[in-house]
Amino acid sequence: MDPALKIVIVDENPVRAAILVDGLREAGYTHVTRIEETTNLLARIYNLDPDVILIDLENPSRDVLAQMFQVSRVVKRPIAMFVDQSDSASIEAAVDAGVSAYIVDGLKKERIKGILDLCISRFNAFTRLTNELERAQTALSERKVIDRAKGILMKTKAISEADAYALLRKTAMNENKKIAEIAQAIVTAAGLLK
Amino acid sequence: MSGDSLRIGFIPLLDAAALIVAVDKGFAAEQGLAIDLVREVSWSNVRDKLNIGLFDAAHLLAPITIASSLGVGHVRVPLLAPFVLALNGNAITVSPALHQALAGAADGDLSEPSVSARALARVVAERRKHGEEPLIFGMTFPFSTHNYQLRFWMAAGGVDPDADVRLVVLPPPYMVDSLSSHQVDGFCVGAPWNSVAVELGIGHILHFGCDITARISEKVLAVRTAWATKCEDVLKRLIVALHRATDFINDENNSKEVAALLAAPKRIGVTAEILQRTLNGRLNVTADGVTRTNADYIIVGRGGAARPDSIHAAWLYAQMVRWNQAPLSADSLAIATSSFRSDIFDSALRVSTGAKAVELAGRADPIGTFAGPPFTGDDIAGYVAAMKLAR
Structure with missing residues (x-):
């Protein structure tokens, strides 16, 4: 030194x-x-x-x-x-x-x-x-989209939050996609159908 | 993608066209090559990443290939150039104020480099008499054709580039800003930066690079010598892909498509229109729309230009000697000339395509400088001595 x-x-x-x-x-x-x-x-x-x-x-x-x-x-x-x-x-x-x-x-x-x-x-x-910061930010924005998709499902199908989440997860597994991707599709579709 | 994977570094400039088209138009894939083109911000980065093996090949300034092989200015890593990506392509741009001063001092047609060089000498002398600061010129790298063309031009008029003016290295994207903020009075840079300065109304294109040197290797595909031996077959397929790409680029029917490929944000990221005009050698030289066309402004493989010519390497080495970047020795000259490998080029294209090797028509002076004796490539000491500045 x-x-x-x-x-x-x-x-x-x-x-x-x-x-x-x-x-x-x-x-x-x-x-x-x-x-x-x-x-x-x-x-x-x-x-x-x-x-x-x-x-x-x-x-x-x-x-x-x-x-x-x-x-x-x-x-x-x-x-x-x-x-x-x-x-x-x-x-x-x-x-x-x-x-x-x-x-x-x-x-x-x-x-x-x-x-x-x-x-x-x-x-x-x-x-x-x-x-790490980028990952945290991505996780946060994914969280928000999933919450919105859950809300849409709960309202349109009259189901509980737990059921809405279970439905998202099952669809994601069936289609081999991430939950956030399915949630984004729901949010986009809901926007189109408004 | 499948096949042999390669990482190739490039700087977003028009003379990377053959590489970009080879990858994005699928000529590389046809040869079983999966190429990851990595955009870089400095020649130092490209050189270092090639040197340590992070890149398999690179779009490189021809003089860096020689300097690296000689171990001049940096660590010695033998490189070789089996394919010339472009000849020419530079221009000298000056501020409107300097242009006016040169026009006032000219004893003839300012578009003649010998006239403008003499005018520069008068402007420089006048400034010195009035105790003004020396003129400042920007160029892109110490080992670059830009540096050598600027120096050649000035020296022909009797201006000593190391004493009478100041030469500074500037990254190409900063050239235009530096001219508009009066930090430099002129620069020598490749496309598209001269056009950008002209279009902003802050610069006049004084000369095309081909006014100074009619034909000089500008950028090459460079690889480590050791890699070329180890991956000979991959290298040959890469040369075939690049050759196909230059044929595609030179077919007029494809010019719109080529310009669009090059303009992509991840590639050169400049409007297709400017790129297309520049590839055709048609440039606006003043802000009020005066254009100049010269088909030799930039040559991407046309007429056998992609075949490495060792006399170009010899001339570039002679510039290193002339400007005290490298000592003169027969060994160094041999290293420089043997870094340009027409034999690999020939063998790649003969074997794979059956195309016969392209030969350039014999010329008295293959470089075609506007001043000085013809360059023959053998007597470097005599050539450099003949160019000595009269002071």
């Missing part, structure tokens, strides 16, 4: 960036800056003069960073992508998690291994969180 390292995070997703910044600060890195705006990205990066740059792979500005490897008068310190031919597993893990790291050329790879690992795990955690 090297708290003096200057780290820049380029991520347009504010939540994920916040999770990553927090993680790095908790781990003891004090110089962590997030760049939100990608216009004039190179100038912003040069002003901060970082040792390590972390960028999400959904960001088209990743190609802008490719210019940093070029020999050019605007570059203060040469930057290289964090690649180590002997350690392809960590590159694959990073790409898989959706993040890429660039370091000042000459910086020992071991010094940033911890940063990259932390970054990968936070990115993966964020993806898991997003997926």
Whole structure:
């Protein structure tokens, strides 16, 4: 761990960036800056003069960073992508998690291994969180459709809530579909017949 | 879908047409290939995912294929190009203000690149005299024809692209915004972004890429050399499918259908009308509707253009040497030229379709640059020296 390292995070997703910044600060890195705006990205990066740059792979500005490897008068310190031919597993893990790291050329790879690992795990955690949230939202909207379909069945067939649900479930099983799909069909049909 | 599954990365640009049509029109399925086309946002992503095997093949900038094989600018992963997805397709667009300045400084017809390059040199000198900031030009990647065409054009007029102006990498979708917000004064980019700038009234198309280089490999199908050996049969069927797709694209009767396939939101996601016009090489060059047509604006496989030509690889390598991206050596030149594999192309099409190999008519200069000596592909040092900027 090297708290003096200057780290820049380029991520347009504010939540994920916040999770990553927090993680790095908790781990003891004090110089962590997030760049939100990608216009004039190179100038912003040069002003901060970082040792390590972390960028999400959904960001088209990743190609802008490719210019940093070029020999050019605007570059203060040469930057290289964090690649180590002997350690392809960590590159694959990073790409898989959706993040890429660039370091000042000459910086020992071991010094940033911890940063990259932390970054990968936070990115993966964020993806898991997003997926869970999506699942929860889907479940909630399915719940609502099923409730409406039950209401329609109870009214039109004059049956109890339990019977309405049992009917939905049986139909779903017979047709090899999800209960929510049958419920949606009922809601749609009821709307048409109104 | 059944058959051999492939994941292929692409960037939503017109020159991905052969791949998109091969998949969406069923030519790949005919060859027993189930292809998952994955849309990407940056060339760095495409290259990295190809390098580490997340992609089996990719729509790639021709110069990246060479750079990756040489290990220049990034980790060395030998790639090869057995099929050229498109020749040409770029244009240089400038802001109305720069266009006006160039017109004022021109000593002849501004549509001549030698005239516009000299005009640029005068504008640059004038700005320096008045202590103004250097002009800024956008391009898409350090290893790209866009970068090399811009540099070639400027240098022909005596402008040093590394000292007299500033060249910046910009993702194509941001080019137009950057021009309208005056962050850049011009750019070189592929279709459809030049047309978009013109239609918004914020840019003039100054030159088509083919005004600078008449014929140059723009995007290739790239695969890892190791993969090509292991999956030779799959690769050959992919080449056949792509070849069928280019034939389909070049049949005028299909132009509406092709444009509609390409315009799909998951593919290029730009209106079919612009795509169709651009494929025909007919572009609005100014906001008030002046059009220019050149059948060579973009060439998707027409007239044997899909067959990899090692002299293109040599010219692209010469640009890397010229602009200090790569050192000059006979070994590097050999690696560059042997990454363009006409032999695989020939063997795939002869074996599977019985089509005879397409040969290009002999030319004095196969690249057809508007300035400088003809390029023969053998004396890179001499060629680069002959282009040295007079200062």
